[in-house]
Amino acid sequence: MLTDVPSPLYYLHNFERALAWLAQRYDDLLDATEHAFLAEFPRLPLNSRALLVRMLMRKGMIFRTSRLTYEEVGCPVAAAAPLAVLGWVDPDPPLTIDALFALSTRSELQRIFSDADISKSARKSEWLDLLRARHTDARRLVDWDADTPDQILHVAIAPLADRLKLLFFGNLHQDWSEFVLADLGVYQYETVSIAPSARAFRQRADVEAWLALHACREALDAAEEVDSLESVFAATRSIEIDNAWLETRRAKLLFGIGQCAERRHQWDLALTVYERCTWPGARQRRMRVLERCDRFGDALALASEAELAPENEAESQRVARLLPRLRRRLQLPALRVERACVIPRDLLTLSRPEEPFAVEYAVRDHLDTPSAPVYYVENTLINSLFGLLCWEAVFAPVSGAFFHPFQRGPADLHAPDFHARRATEFARCLAQLDSGTYRTTIVDHFERKAGLQSPFVFWGILTRELLEMALDCLPAAHLRLWFKRLLEDIRENRSGLPDLVRFWPDERRYELVEVKGPGDRLQDNQTRWLEYCVLHGMPVRVVDVRWDDGEETGEIEASCATSTAEATHSSATDSTAGASA
Structure with a gap:
């Protein structure tokens, strides 16, 4: 637990603890850039290390220096200079119109686009929709706004930091704030003996496969065009995996692709996906898709197979409902069904x-x-x-x-x-x-x-x-x-x-x-x-x-x-x- 007056650099100390943990357990899996990061980070000035971790703990990768005010960091421009020399931070990145809007206040945008024929009462999102078509190129902040005293910092090292975070947590939904929340007692965890050899990934290929699956998951979430769903399926299938845990993740993703195909009535794609999916429930979804396609004989054959060897109670329950309906569709005699347990x-x-x-x-x-x-x-x-x-x-x-x-x-x-x-x-x-x-x-x-x-x-x-x-x-x-x-x-x-x-x-x-x-x-x-x-x-x-x-x-x-x-x-x-x- 932290003392009543925590160190202002608590977040930096926690980050350094995580790096030491990774160096001990993953030295053989790190690539050259990750090894270089672990070697160079401790040599940086204290304020530079603090600034980098502060930015890594915040949302996004682009920051205005006027909004990086930390007493222990001091001047963010000066603290960022050693990071820029290493290429970890870009001190003057090009900004798209979307990035500019995300970083700017409404009054700043009204000044920058004072000549635009847009109602001042319009919402910020409406401004962006109207201006996006006119400004397709990315520009430096000074080119957008010559009068600004501010500077932009882009954390170029963020993808590498995400890989390190993935190695430590085994996922990307947890982040470095876990240390802080645990120290403050917000979340408390059971103490389990974890051997130095214990780790989520056995080999570098596991890390790359996890990241590839994550990219496919994001592509599925963002998919809008019908054709893109097939490309997500192909990309997911093409990932080389030699890890049972990752195969389970792939199966879950394939199941999600199949569900998306069903929602779009892409029945052939849904069947193809479910046939190659081992996630619980995939076989039952195949039966439903076959039924939707009026392939009642195929659906009955698959349901009869599942009835003899159900994967779990859920499938057994759903098949019991499906079989009588399929037999009626095929004009087959109804079978005697055992009376279900009666619930008062x-x-x-x-x-x-x-x-x-x-x-x-x-x-x-x-x-x-x-x-x-x-x-x-x-x-x-x-x-x-x-x-x-x-x-x-x-x-x-x-x-x-x-x-x-x-x-x-x-x-x-x-x-x-x-x-x-x-x-x-x-x-x-x-x-x-x-x-x-x-x-x-x-x-x-x-x-x-x-x-x-x-x-x-x-x-x-x-x-x-x-x-x-x-x-x-x-x-x-x-x-x-x-x-x-x-x-x-x-x-x-x-x-x-x-x-x-x-x-x-x-x-x-x-x-x-x-x-x-x-x-x-x-x-x-x-x-x-x-x-x-x-x-x-x-x-x-x-x-x-x-x-x-x-x-x-x-x-x-x-x-x-x-x-x-x-x-x-x-x-x-x-x-x-x-x-x-």
Whole structure:
């Protein structure tokens, strides 16, 4: 933690810590320019180093010297001179009209373009649209504005600094401010033993492949022309990758390209992309595209294949909906379908709130009583209990999981072998549910790890009162079932849990409640969690809300009536399933 009076150069010291970390772990992967940067940077004058890091921590690569006012830096022009000698900063770069507008105030632009026939009441963006066609060339600031006393600095070294940032964090969404935020206690991270050999990239080719994938991602986000989508697909496919982690990133990007092609109704391209994509859900998207193209036989063949060997519960659920529709399209006889697990549903009529108010909160307040308190938890409670019990397993120093001190969780959290690589650690944690020691472990971690970043624990929601109530009322057998399902597919199963939990502390029991407002429907992942709970005899139901001002609810009422009757019929079977589980 920083002292009460932090050093004005704290950001520079943190940057130098990061460079030392990189020199220790990535010396063999750095290219000549990166090696030169690490060698030259410490030799620069203090104010030059401070200025460069200040600019690297700010948004953009072009700055006006009048806006680089830092006491420890002094005159930015003088501090930039040694950086300019090395070619790291350009002290007089050409500016496009867009760059000029980004750097200038409205009054400055009115002076520079005083002869332009533009209404002074027009927005700055409207000025730019009108002037862009007249000024297609880039000019130095003095050529745009001869009267300015200012100077422009362009951080030419920024792309190199981004590569170093990528090597350190393994991504580009984190930046050097992580050091500062950690020192100030804004974000706190678990301390994991990270060996000097631990790093995100094994070879230089991995770095280049990551950057190439990032460029393709940016091209996809910016793609406007129909033809450009095919070029993004070709560029993504052409990247040479020899790294399982990067192949996963490519698969995700390909899935995004396929979705974009679908939105544009480029069905042939979408099929081609999905056929070459291993991201979860790609096969199901192929079925949908084939159906959209009236290729019902091909879609049925693929769906039948998926039915026999689904990649996960989500695909199995979607295929079960698709198959009857495809068979009808092909005029094939309907197959006998096993009755799905019946989810209990109730209809609740409430007064419409006078002010905008989430329907989940309205139901919470309606059900809440002193003897049966109700909490809005959605995905937070079960995930948090899992994260607290299995803290050591989640943060185990497995090879390739942690490679810098600012990780919220392991890098392989969504990898197919995440559980398998920590099977012993997770088994040790879950065994406490049988021995009864799980409560002590959860409470101990709640106290000792409070505030530390975790991919599972929601500190802002999990109060001591809620934690103790949950441990009193949620049976260990049910915790085991929830945690087991989480580990089977973390990506899919961390969400979709019911909105509310209702406790009866005196009876040490609970109920999970999913709330649906007028016109709202269950999402697929919610249905899967609800059916799982019903199958294992856990108390769960859906509450459909209607307002008492006469809003149409006929469909909801019919659904509730049907599900209530079926739930009564199947309650004995459900209870038996829960007992055997």
